[in-house]
Amino acid sequence: xxxxxRDGLPISPDKFVDQLMRLKRGxxxxxxxxxxxxxxxxxxxxxxxxxxxxxxxxxxxxLGDRMSIATWPNYHDPATFENFKAETGVAVEVNVFGSNExxxxxxxxxxxxxxxxxxxxYTISTYKKLGIIEALDMAKLPNFDGSQEDPRFxxxxxxxxxxxAVPKNWGTTGFAVNTKKLAKPMTSxxxxxxxxxxxxxxxxxxxxxxxxxxxxxxxxFGFSFNSLKPDELAKAEELLxxxxxxxFAVSSDYQPSMRAGDAWMTMCWTNxxxxxxxxxxxIAYMLGKEGGEIWTDFYAIPKDAPNKPAGYALLNYLMNPKxxxxxxxxxxxxxxxxRVNALLPKxxxxxxxxxxxxxxxxxxxxxxxxxxxDPGRAELMARFKxx
Amino acid sequence: xxxxxxxxxLLTALLLAPATLWMVVxxxxxxxxxAVFSVGERAPEGGYQAAFTLAQYANLPARATAFxxxxxxAPAGALACLLVAYPVAYYLALRAPERWRLILLALVVIPFxxxxxxxTYAWMYVLGGRGIPALLAYVGIEDIRLINTPGAVLLGxxxxxxxxxxxxxxxxxxxxxxxxxxxxxxxxxxxxATFLGVTLRxxxxxxxxxxxxxMILLLGExxxxxxxxxxxxxxxxxxxxxxxLQSRNWxxxxxxxxxxxxxxxxxxxAANRISTRLSGARRVDLI
Numbered sequence: 280x281x282x283x284x285r286d287g288l289p290i291s292p293d294k295f296v297d298q299l300m301r302l303k304r305g306x307x308x309x310x311x312x313x314x315x316x317x318x319x320x321x322x323x324x325x326x327x328x329x330x331x332x333x334x335x336x337x338x339x340x341x342l343g344d345r346m347s348i349a350t351w352p353n354y355h356d357p358a359t360f361e362n363f364k365a366e367t368g369v370a371v372e373v374n375v376f377g378s379n380e381x382x383x384x385x386x387x388x389x390x391x392x393x394x395x396x397x398x399x400x401y402t403i404s405t406y407k408k409l410g411i412i413e414a415l416d417m418a419k420l421p422n423f424d425g426s427q428e429d430p431r432f433x434x435x436x437x438x439x440x441x442x443x444a445v446p447k448n449w450g451t452t453g454f455a456v457n458t459k460k461l462a463k464p465m466t467s468x469x470x471x472x473x474x475x476x477x478x479x480x481x482x483x484x485x486x487x488x489x490x491x492x493x494x495x496x497x498x499x500f501g502f503s504f505n506s507l508k509p510d511e512l513a514k515a516e517e518l519l520x521x522x523x524x525x526x527f528a529v530s531s532d533y534q535p536s537m538r539a540g541d542a543w544m545t546m547c548w549t550n551x552x553x554x555x556x557x558x559x560x561x562i563a564y565m566l567g568k569e570g571g572e573i574w575t576d577f578y579a580i581p582k583d584a585p586n587k588p589a590g591y592a593l594l595n596y597l598m599n600p601k602x603x604x605x606x607x608x609x610x611x612x613x614x615x616x617x618r619v620n621a622l623l624p625k626x627x628x629x630x631x632x633x634x635x636x637x638x639x640x641x642x643x644x645x646x647x648x649x650x651x652x653d654p655g656r657a658e659l660m661a662r663f664k665x666x
Numbered sequence: 667x668x669x670x671x672x673x674x675x676l677l678t679a680l681l682l683a684p685a686t687l688w689m690v691v692x693x694x695x696x697x698x699x700x701a702v703f704s705v706g707e708r709a710p711e712g713g714y715q716a717a718f719t720l721a722q723y724a725n726l727p728a729r730a731t732a733f734x735x736x737x738x739x740a741p742a743g744a745l746a747c748l749l750v751a752y753p754v755a756y757y758l759a760l761r762a763p764e765r766w767r768l769i770l771l772a773l774v775v776i777p778f779x780x781x782x783x784x785x786t787y788a789w790m791y792v793l794g795g796r797g798i799p800a801l802l803a804y805v806g807i808e809d810i811r812l813i814n815t816p817g818a819v820l821l822g823x824x825x826x827x828x829x830x831x832x833x834x835x836x837x838x839x840x841x842x843x844x845x846x847x848x849x850x851x852x853x854x855x856x857x858x859a860t861f862l863g864v865t866l867r868x869x870x871x872x873x874x875x876x877x878x879x880x881m882i883l884l885l886g887e888x889x890x891x892x893x894x895x896x897x898x899x900x901x902x903x904x905x906x907x908x909x910x911l912q913s914r915n916w917x918x919x920x921x922x923x924x925x926x927x928x929x930x931x932x933x934x935x936a937a938n939r940i941s942t943r944l945s946g947a948r949r950v951d952l953i
Contacts, residue, residue, distance in 0.1 A: 528897055657908075665729070
């Protein structure tokens, strides 16, 4: 695998001059020989025509020179967008969001300016109901292969046999712990919340996100992650209000605080857990044994997208397994696409953060659309934050 | 004569037109839209749905804590700013050598060239685990936490709004007639009595201007508590952001926004009254 995201980028002026001087001196390497004689390109074209590498579907339509995508923090390989620009001339502006609600709010207000965005499974039916996402024209996405997708993770992108969204990756919501600071092993949400009020006092973070913060407080009592029952929510609220004074922060941007050592434990999404553990081995990622959330993030195109051709082109580019595999290596979330899994190195597939044991996955629940739009949960969150 | 008068009126209208248009498009129209939203209802999936109800206003107590936090933070933050700013302004206006004055004033203003967001982020790193606590760890003081504390929020507020407090106080002190100070001393007043009876009193208009400027901005503050307070302290600005961007309850958010504007106006009027009374008959314009 490439070490730096700069690998595979177009040659820099310095390197070009360097190579030119070498050629003038009469020295040539194998790669340069293939490149200079055109044999390399010929091989690549043959491979593409023979179907070994999926074809990019752009070039028929004018793509313009810029587009904008709305996505999550630390979620893409920066090289993906640089390479896309090199291939198509379209510069991608990346907007980063903290919650699905925020994305929905921007799209509802209109004129978001995005040509592609990354909603989570439980929001798609709401977007469809509001009529603000495009029914995808699958002919423009030849790189997507539905038969290779795991239906457990992808079903919510298709409503009444119409596909509105195609999957990016799936993941879980657990918690990350700095085991140097908090040595006692934790395996449940009950322990997470109790530790936050004891050894982890002043050092624990919860998401600034009602779905997960309330959901995982519900798990303390063994209730459903999606519960809308007033009596169950009341118990969760009681717990949250009790924990509040002990918290380090209520924020979904927990990586900087965990990395700096200010926070010792936090609610955490798979991809962040994988990135933190990769860079700081003593940070462990755990799933609560009571359950919690499992999710899939999708790609979708807003109806009012200012540059739909580029949105489709980028989406199709991202569905190329060779591109997608780099995305997964960079962001650390598991893929839904069997073609991508086939390309991932063994140590990634064996990483328990990305691919947890079946008995830990079993009790997890997908978030529900009703949970997202429930005003009762929104008010509970406001009471928690203002307490 | 008449033509001349007409021309003058036309010219005035023409000169005022851009500002008026700006105010109508970017202040009056949005305000009207928000007023209309505030008597509406939240649509089932969020957003706004036409209605005529005062239910949103009746629901205001649901954000009472946020209002209360703001009503405590705004004056407290402004007061902290004042305590730091007054000596600085005093030194600049009355003690600093003439040739240094302009440079020192420029130093006060220069941080304003960078956005508040960037400067607050910088503080996040200075106060965060790799900043001052890391230095303290070198000398053996471990696990000190500075970020996400009330102190960090207060520091951010004082740092962010200090120039807004220094400048008006500086202006009022700079205009001070020095002969009054000599007169006070000649009449036997101690330096403290002179300061309290003459200097401070005559600079009160500047103090009130700075105080209300900072306080009004603090009424809508949400960035500093979020970044330096870890989002644990919830002000009315945070409530507004959440209502519009998270729960998408536009009508309730609008009702809170209208209430906040009304509160700000009341604060402004009260500050104006107080400063008029304190400084005798002199009227002070705050805006």
